[in-house]
Amino acid sequence: MSEARTPVRPTGRAAAKQTVTISFAGFNRAWAVWIGDRLERRGLRVVYLRYDSPAEIPLVDLLRDLKLAEGRILIVVSERYFQLGPRTHEEWNAALREVVAPDPSRFAAVSVTTAPVPTATAVLAPTDLTNMGADEAERRLLDRLDLPGDPLPDSADGERHGPRFPAAMPEVWGGVPRRNTRFTGRERLLNDVYHLLQGAERGAGVAALHGMSGVGKTQVAAEYVYRFGSEYDVVWWVNAESRVTYRRFLAELAPRLDLSTGPEYGERLRAVRDSLRRGDPYARWLLILDGADEPEQIWDLVPTGPGHVLITTRNPEWSEHNSQLLEVPVYDRDESVAFIRRRAPRLTETEADQLAEALEDLPLLLDQTAGWLNDSDLSVEEYLQLLDGGIDQDVVKVSADFPLAFQTAWSILLNKLRETVPESVALLRLCTFFAPGSVPVRLLKEMPPDEVPEQIAGLLNDPLLWNKAINQLRQYSVVRLESHEVATDEVASSGESLYLHRMVHQIVRKDMPDEDRREFIDVVRRALAAADPGRPTDTRLWDRYAEIVPHLEYADALQSKDPGVQRLVLNCLRYMWFTGEYTSGIRLGERALAAWRSLLGETDPRIWELTYHYANSLRSAGDFQSTETIDRATAEHLREERGERDLDYLRTASGLAADLRGLGRYEEALELSQRVYDTYRDLLGEQDSRTLNALNNLGHSVRLLGRYAETLDIDRRTMEARRSLLRGRHPWTLWSETSYAIDLRLLGRYAEAESVQGKSVREHRLVMGVDNPQTLRAEHNLALCQYRGGDRDKAGALFSRVLERGERVMGETHPSTLAFAVSQSCFAREHGDIDQAREASESIVARYEVMLAEDHPFVAGIRANHALVLRSVGEREQGHVVIEQALADMTAALGENHPWSLGCAINAAALRNLVGDPESAAVLSRDTVTRATESLGRTHPLTLSARVALAADLRGLRERQQAEKVEQEALSDLAETLGKQHVHTISARARNRPYWDFEPQAT
Incomplete structure (x- = not known):
């Protein structure tokens, strides 16, 4: 064949470059582009021609048309190339002899298959590129085209470029x-x-x-x-x-x-x-x-x-x-026919067309039906009669997604499976009690042998029978093997994970004897329970819970009386709460409560634990009214039945205190939090995790009452004890670090707060993930620390990122998202677009008014912020009305000495000046300084702001000497407390009147 091995050269077209036209089946595109890349690097011009073989065009004509291509024609030989059409080997042999044999110099070929190809392919003299490395394949390619094989220089950056050798896997x-x-x-x-x-x-x-x-x-x-x-x-x-x-x-x-x-x-x-x-x-x-x-x-x-x-x-x-x-539409009819004939070679083109028509060209149906029909003695005509109703006259449409023929077609296939390998039907039915899609059947094989029923034990414990059942399902495309690694056949056939299409899943689950249903569902429930890692607070185990959760519904786990399955449900609820999947947790909790009350009775101990976890998710989503009703009823029942030293009662009472905090009833919350903590400490000691949780919650109640120094001491003790008792990266330890940093910031210790929070944010991102609600809370506090510390650029960027992610992850009306929006709005008011700030502020006020009661402190605080926006846009009178009402409401809710009331007073004094009432402004400022000094101390940032504001009011009344004295003392304390170059000190020195921003605190 040496006369056919002519080198590549220009044809009669006098091409400027030597040209090679690569003809390939789409299935082999990776080979074509790798070959083309190798040739182009050596200066050749490459034309890619994906070969098609329309059935209506004679093969001889297609090959003659191929000869019209430019330059040498290089065919990528594979069984797929010759199956297009599909064409028989006899057709190809005849066409190759007629068209290629007389002019072999126009053609060259490489083979990328070990499968049988038409014998006349020999006229192409293909060189084999299979089972070798890239260098040897390239050498053979160049030799086949009589091109020099000199090595190419390395790329300038030393990296590989272009397509990868097809036989090599990506990195x-x-x-x-x-x-x-x-x-x-x-x-x-x-x-x-x-x-x-x-x-x-x-x-x-x-x-x-x-x-x-x-x-x-x-x-x-x-x-x-x-x-x-x-x-x-x-x-x-x-x-x-x-x-x-x-x-x-x-x-x-x-x-x-x-x-x-x-x-x-x-x-x-x-x-x-x-x-x-x-x-x-x-x-x-x-x-x-x-x-x-x-x-x-x-x-x-x-x-x-x-x-x-x-x-x-x-x-x-x-x-x-x-x-x-x-x-992705159903197949075109010619695609259906080609697929069926490849799947079932015994069928004629006419029969394939009839089958495609009956099955509505749906690929999954074509695959399953043609696969077993090829092995069956049943004719297509007989099969079509079955589809017309011969098996089941009561065929129903399972879903709007499913074609009418599917259930009947599946019944036929299921009968075939029962006749050949009945164990495959048992395995398939077992799989339907997992969620459709990826089925982790390895969980079944990990169960203790004595917990597996006899019907399934043989299948799970006999590798040969297991593989036989799986291979039968694979043969008819009922399932496919899944593996996250490149597995050998031996490893993959162990069936670590199977993929079950949702159409098959729904049909099989529907068509199952009750006895099998009861037995199989119990097996899957126990398999899931056995897979429970048991520690939903351990972030390292969250991926394992993520695998389990989707299967709870399909295993109907909520109807199980098995304590292990019930413990799994409770742990999954805790996992969802820790990961911020509140909506999913609420749905699961609601369904579980309805199921367990019916199954176990209203007062079963497990109901109280379930109620606690459900209420946690509901509360975290901001529904404080509902959780207060739930927790109060539960707490009263447990107290009457068991007393106030019962652990279930204490846990519920702790939740009730959190509800009260969410509703703005801080004094009640503090009283209850203190009582719960004292009882836990007496019962379990100071170092028990439950006692520390109660101490943490006590800190929240104290902080909301404005007692920041006391809160700092509580949160420091909690943080240090959790670091000792739990690991440093435990979610509760990280929560305590943020709480401690918040306290430092609220006390004006901005640098310390930012240092603590910055480190904690890095830990949160690593451990909890960047979009976990707890991480977002930590980042939000870091932005506030940066803002109070004077780094406005960093703070502004972080405020925006946290708000955007909060809206995506939790929704726009979640309490945490609203808190993020408040900070962003306040920042935009002072350093951004005032019109956008006003729009955002109005939206925030509306959301809080819908979510909370009219007398809630948060509503008063948000309105106080909005008054500053109105001031900034020139609507002073309206701003004055809003801030005076906010001051009255806040004072009524929390008393006149609470920091939030003092902050409202600072802003109200400013608005009184702007509307022409300097006398009452000075009276309010003087009173605010007195109260702030008593409750927060002389050098607290809020007290310092009140003192600077008082100096301004005294100057407005022309009491210059007194104003100068107050101002100099305030400036001296600012410089000593925050530093001479701190933004607050510089602003006060420039006689910019201070303001106060309300910040909704976590409850």
């Missing part, structure tokens, strides 16, 4: 399903996805494959990975069916990126998102979010940066979240 690869070797069609869609992502601006490379269930969205995404994956250094597949599972899978990427993190869940998640955003260590990354049907759950966690994100979803609302939608 980081995980979770990707095995390639579907029967994948058919979708060429235009795949190219659309590729061009959309490649052409996107940095940070905007997000595409969402949208379509109905069973249409093949996941298969398209997987094929995209294999077809274009050589252009990425990181390919990571994520189960995105819920926020908790998405966060867990994304966090698992951290060690694969060699990121320096500890084992904490939040630390790994933060590090991964930051790494992807920066593109360091890899800028060419591809993240696939599979099954992301609830964009509101995860859109805020979708990474941005130089890489690409590909989403599969049934929900078109992704278009509202920086994503380009691409619809």
